[in-house]
Amino acid sequence: MKLPSRVLVGLWNRLFPCLPETPDLCLQIFNLTRQTTLATSLEVADSGPKRNKGLLGRDRLARGEGLWIIPCEAVHTFGMRFPIDLVYLDREKRIRKLRREVPPWRLSACLFAHSVIELPAGTIRDTQTQLGDTLEFLSAPFTSNKASPQN
Secondary structure, eight states: OOOHHHHHHHHHHHOTSOOOOOOEEEEEETTTTTTTTEEEEEEEEOHHHHHTTTTTTTTTOOOEEEEEEEOOOOEEETTTTTTTEEEEOTSSSSSEEEEEEEOOOEEOOOOTEEEEEETTTTTHHHHHHHHOOOOEEEEEOOOOOOOOOOO
């Protein structure tokens, strides 16, 4: 029997709770099909705590920013302060579902997805992204929103 990836990740986190979180990653997303850039500063939420927090606590996503939640088949916008665009991807980074300008206090899911990208509202429209497009992820320099300590 093959277990869903979210179950395996949950088991791993329960068995090894003392392991440090993965380092912060920052990527760029390029739509190979449309030859457009979706984000230049994409954070990766690939651990339980990062996926649970998501975009909560932020006032907005600036143009070019985003969050890639992996693995993920469903998201909610409960407690969020702004609308977002959602791009659901399969394991081959093909777009399986798009949701534009999802307002706060909503649920969205795609059972065929392996991950989801949360982007500023209007990104899907501005980049003419469509179902079936293939995305490429490239490394980018990380810029943290956290204030650096003063000496």
